[in-house]
Amino acid sequence: ILSVRSQSGAFKSIFDIQDIPRVGRITFRKMTGMPYSKSRRHRRWKLAKLLELDIAQVGSLPGIAQTIANRPGFSGCVISDLDGLLLAEKGATEFAEALSAVTPRFLAQITENAKIINLGPLDSVSLSVGEHMLTTVACGRICLTAIHLRGKLAKGQLTFIRKLASELGWLFSHRGYVGA
Secondary structure (H helix, E strand, C coil): CHHHHHHHCCCCCHHHHHHCCCCCHHHHHHHHCCCCCCCCCCHHHHHHHHHCCCHHHHHCHHHHHHHHHHCCCEEEEEEEECCCCEEEEECCCCCHHHHHHHHHHHHHHHHHHHHHHCCCCCCCEEEEECCEEEEEEEECCEEEEEEECCCCCCHHHHHHHHHHHHHHHHHHHCCCCCCC
C-alpha cells in the first residue's frame, strides 16, 4: 500500500485501495469495513437514492431528519443511539430528548416480550400515543423514530423507515458519522 501510494500519490477515493495487488474483496472489507464495490460507490449513494437527495446532502444527520419530516405522511423524526443520546431531530422538539432516552430501553423490553409470542424477530415497533403515531426501528447502534401524520401509517412508510434505518445502522457500524 505504501509503495503504491508513494509511486502514484495520495488516494483520491477509499476505493483506490481495490487497485492494489493482493487486495481483494475480503481484505478490502477488513481494512475499510465497507463492501468491495466495482462501481466504486460508497453506501452513502444508496442512502441518497433512498432519501431522493444529492449525495452531498446526506452528510448531515439533522438534514436527514429534516428530509424524513418533510416527506408525505410524516411530521417528524428522532435519531438516537442505543445509549439514548439524541443525535438529530426535526418536528419533535418538545419530546425528542425524552424519546431518545427511553427508546433503547423500550425496544429491549418489547423485544424480550415479543420472544414469548414467538412470531419471529422484531424489526420495528409502531404505536399511537396521544396525538402522535410513532414507528421506531433499531439497527446496529442507531434508533430511528419516525413521527407519522395522525391516521397516515402506510406499509410503504414502514418499508422506507426500515431501509433507512438499515443504511444508517451500517454507516454507524464501523465508523464515525458526523452531523452538522
